Amino acid sequence: MNKIISAEFLAADIKRFVIEAPKIAAKRKAGQFVIVRIDEKGERIPLTIADSNKDQGTITIIVQGIGKTTKEINSHKTGDFFLDVVGPLGKPSHIENFGTAVSIGGGVGTAIAFPTAVALKEAGNHTIVINGARNKDLVILEEELKNVSDELYITTDDGSYGYHGFVTQKLQELIDSGRKIDFVLAIGPIPMMKAVANTTRPYGIKTVVSLNPVMVDGTGMCGGCRATVDNKTVFVCVDGPEFDAHLVDFELLTKRNRTYNQNEKVALESHLCTIDKAFFEAVKTETIHQ
Amino acid sequence: MPPLTKKERMQIPRQPMPEQAPLERNKNFLEVNLGLTEELARMEAQRCLQCPKPVCVDGCPVGVQIRDFIQLVSEGDFLGAAAKIKHDNALPAVCGRVCPQEEQCEAKCVVGVKHDPVAIGRLERFVSDYERETIGIRTPAIKPKTGKKVAVIGSGPAGLSCAGDLIQLGHDVTVFEALHEVGGVLIYGIPEFRLPKSIVKAEVDALKTLGVEFQTNAVIGFTDTIDELFESGYNAVFIAVGAGLPYFMNIPGENYNGVYSANEFLTRVNLMKAYKFPEYDTPVFDCKDKNVAVFGGGNTAMDAVRTAKRLGAKNAYIMYRRSEKEMPARLEEVHHAKQEGIEFVFLTNPLEFLGDENGWLRSVKLQKMKLGEPDASGRRRPVPIPNSEYVTELDMAVVAIGNGSNPIIQKTTPDLSYNKWGNIIVDEATMKTSKEGVFAGGDIVSGGATVILAMGAGRTAAKAIDNYLNSTNHR
Numbered sequence: 001m002n003k004i005i006s007a008e009f010l011a012a013d014i015k016r017f018v019i020e021a022p023k024i025a026a027k028r029k030a031g032q033f034v035i036v037r038i039d040e041k042g043e044r045i046p047l048t049i050a051d052s053n054k055d056q057g058t059i060t061i062i063v064q065g066i067g068k069t070t071k072e073i074n075s076h077k078t079g080d081f082f083l084d085v086v087g088p089l090g091k092p093s094h095i096e097n098f099g100t101a102v103s104i105g106g107g108v109g110t111a112i113a114f115p116t117a118v119a120l121k122e123a124g125n126h127t128i129v130i131n132g133a134r135n136k137d138l139v140i141l142e143e144e145l146k147n148v149s150d151e152l153y154i155t156t157d158d159g160s161y162g163y164h165g166f167v168t169q170k171l172q173e174l175i176d177s178g179r180k181i182d183f184v185l186a187i188g189p190i191p192m193m194k195a196v197a198n199t200t201r202p203y204g205i206k207t208v209v210s211l212n213p214v215m216v217d218g219t220g221m222c223g224g225c226r227a228t229v230d231n232k233t234v235f236v237c238v239d240g241p242e243f244d245a246h247l248v249d250f251e252l253l254t255k256r257n258r259t260y261n262q263n264e265k266v267a268l269e270s271h272l273c274t275i276d277k278a279f280f281e282a283v284k285t286e287t288i289h290q
Numbered sequence: 291m292p293p294l295t296k297k298e299r300m301q302i303p304r305q306p307m308p309e310q311a312p313l314e315r316n317k318n319f320l321e322v323n324l325g326l327t328e329e330l331a332r333m334e335a336q337r338c339l340q341c342p343k344p345v346c347v348d349g350c351p352v353g354v355q356i357r358d359f360i361q362l363v364s365e366g367d368f369l370g371a372a373a374k375i376k377h378d379n380a381l382p383a384v385c386g387r388v389c390p391q392e393e394q395c396e397a398k399c400v401v402g403v404k405h406d407p408v409a410i411g412r413l414e415r416f417v418s419d420y421e422r423e424t425i426g427i428r429t430p431a432i433k434p435k436t437g438k439k440v441a442v443i444g445s446g447p448a449g450l451s452c453a454g455d456l457i458q459l460g461h462d463v464t465v466f467e468a469l470h471e472v473g474g475v476l477i478y479g480i481p482e483f484r485l486p487k488s489i490v491k492a493e494v495d496a497l498k499t500l501g502v503e504f505q506t507n508a509v510i511g512f513t514d515t516i517d518e519l520f521e522s523g524y525n526a527v528f529i530a531v532g533a534g535l536p537y538f539m540n541i542p543g544e545n546y547n548g549v550y551s552a553n554e555f556l557t558r559v560n561l562m563k564a565y566k567f568p569e570y571d572t573p574v575f576d577c578k579d580k581n582v583a584v585f586g587g588g589n590t591a592m593d594a595v596r597t598a599k600r601l602g603a604k605n606a607y608i609m610y611r612r613s614e615k616e617m618p619a620r621l622e623e624v625h626h627a628k629q630e631g632i633e634f635v636f637l638t639n640p641l642e643f644l645g646d647e648n649g650w651l652r653s654v655k656l657q658k659m660k661l662g663e664p665d666a667s668g669r670r671r672p673v674p675i676p677n678s679e680y681v682t683e684l685d686m687a688v689v690a691i692g693n694g695s696n697p698i699i700q701k702t703t704p705d706l707s708y709n710k711w712g713n714i715i716v717d718e719a720t721m722k723t724s725k726e727g728v729f730a731g732g733d734i735v736s737g738g739a740t741v742i743l744a745m746g747a748g749r750t751a752a753k754a755i756d757n758y759l760n761s762t763n764h765r
Contacts, residue, residue: 023513023514024513027512027513037470041563041569041570041571042571043562043571043572044470044562044572068571069571083470084470084506084507085507086468086470086507086508086509086513087509087512087513088512088513089509089512216554216557216558216562216572217468217469217478217557219468219509219534219696219698220534220535220696220697220698221478221534221535221536221553221557221696222536222551222553222554222557223535223536223538223551223553223554224550224551224554226538226545227545228545233538233540233544233545235535238535238696238697238698252545252649255547255648255649256545256547256649258547258648258649259547259548259575260573262576263567263568263573263576264573266567266568267567267568267571267573
C-alpha cells in the first residue's frame, strides 16, 4: 500500500500525485517508470516517474484519465492509497552533455519528459523545452519547466496560448534559424513522436522517443509490450522505454496500442454505469432523508 | 483383517481420479480433478508393495518418504501421512497436482513394471487436501533461531521450497517477489482449473506462519541490487527468478494483434483474472466463437489451449511441429485436452502470420513436416515437406515454445557467471554461484523445466546455504 501525499489536477483530466515510495524515490533515474495497481481487481498501469524526493521518500506521477483505470486513478485524493506501486522499471535515459538539447513534450508527455529535461540540464546541456498542448487549459508544468530550461516555448494547436501551431513547427523554426541542435527527446502521443522523428531525420539529429505500449508485468516476463525498432522485436519494458526515434515502427505501435480498444469501451461503459447507479442511489437516499 | 498378500495387492486396479465431465469443465475454470475419496485413497494405498528398498523415492527430486506415507494412508492415518510428506516437501498440495509423477516416482514404482504404478501423486494430493480441509495446514517445528538472514529472490517453486527448508533450519528468510502476488509461475502460469490459487495461497500462508517474510512488488536488481541486500544485513542470497523472457518464433507477422506469448495470455487470465472481465479490469482477447491455435507441445501449451477453450473458442488447436510421441507435455494433460475437444495438428510448422490492414491476425501459413534423424534432444528432428504450405484462418495465436532467461539480474549483477543463454552457472551439487554467498536454482539455472525440479534445486540450495551459514567465514 502506498499513501498519496498530495493529489491535484493540473488540467482537466490530468492529475499530479505525490506518492509515498521511499525505495523507489531513492533509486529511480530519469526515464524510468513504475507500475501502479489501484485495487484487487485493478489493471497494472505503467506510468513514468515525473519526479522524486529522496529526503521525503516520495515520487511524483502525472496521469491523464482516458480509460476506466486511469479515470479511477484520477478519482483518488490526498490521503488515499494505491494498492501496489512497483519500480523503478525500465532503463534510465541515456544522459550526456550533447551540447544543445531539445526536450519536447506533448500533452501529458510533458510530465514524462520533465525528469529527462532536468537531467539534460544538469549534465550541462543548453536545454530548450518545447511544451505542446491542444489549448491553453491543457498546458501543464509551465512554471516547473521555466525553472529547469534555458529556453521554454509553449505551443498550442488552437493558438489560445503561446506559439500557435504544433511542436514540430516550432522545432522546424529553430532548425531553420540555424541553431545547432545536437539532441532531441520527444515524448507524447504517437503521431507527435512520429512527426518529430520525421522533422529531425533529414538533418541527422539524434532523436529519442519514449514508447508507451500496453504492458502487464513490466519486467520482461510477458512480451506484451513488444515493438519493432530497427526491424527487430524489442520488449519495451526491459529494452526501453526510450529508443532511437528514427528506427521505431510507429505504425505498428499505433496498431498494437488499439488491441484492447473494444474492451476499454466495455469497461468504461460498465464503470460509468456503476457511477450513474451510485449517483442515482445517492440522490434517492438524499431524497428519502429529506 | 490380515494384511493383503503381494499378489492380492497387485490385483487391485489403479483407482480412477474423479473428475468434472469434459464437456462441462471446458466451459468453466473450476478444478478438473476432484480428488480421491477416503475410500479410494485407502484402496489405492493398498496397492503399494511396501518395498524394503523404496526405489520410488529415488525418483522424487525432493526425496519424499513415499512408502512410509502411503503405509499411513492405508492405515487411515491421513494426518500422519500429511506430516510425513511435509518433512521433505513444502508444497505438497501443489506437487500432488502438477508434478509429472509418471516420469518420476511413479516411473520407478515396482508395481508399474507389470501393472499401472501406484498413484503416488494422487495420494499426496489427497492427504495434503485432507489435512488442509479438516484441521488446517500444520506447520513443522523449527530449529532455534540462528540469527542468520537469507534473501530469496523469486517466490516460485524454487524460492518457496528453499525458504521452507531454511526457515525450519532456524534462519530468517525474506522472499522478494516482483509481481503483486506470491507464487510465481504457480500463480501467473498454471491455470485455476489445474491448480486452484486458493491452494497455492494456503501453502504460502503456511510458510508465513513458520515465519517466512514476503515482500511483493520488489524487483531485485532495480528495487535493491544483490550487493545492497548484503549491505542491508543478509548473509546469503538465493536467486530463483525463473526463466521469464518468452521466446517468439521470429517469423513474419508475429507482432500482429492477437498473437500472444503463452506467458502474456496466461498471466492476463490467471494472475489478472481476465476471464472475469469486466468485473476485473484486465482484458484479454475475446476468444468466443473464434479460431485459436497454440504453437508448442509442452504443459504450458496445454494450459494455454485449454484456457482458450474455456474462454469460448470455437476451434482450439495445438499445432506442433513434431508428432504426438515427441510432445513434452504430461500424458494426463494431453488426455484431458483431447477429452475437452482440443484439436491436435501434428507435424505442422508455422511460416508466417497474416493480418489485416488494422494489424489484426487473420490467418497463418503452415507447412507440413515429417520426422527425420534424432537431434541433440534425442527426439527425431522435424523436416519440412516441400510444397506442403497451406493457409488456415486464425483469430488468436499463442506462442508456447519456452522461455529465455530474464535479463534484469544479469544486467544489475555483472559479477555473476552466466552461460551464453544468460543462465546462471552454478556448482550443481550445491547450487553455489561464482559470487560469494550467492546461490541460484530453478529455471534461471536449468532453463525451462518443471515445478518439482525447481523445488529440488531449492532444497539442494537450502542445504548448501545452511552449511555455508554454519561455516566460520561467511558474509
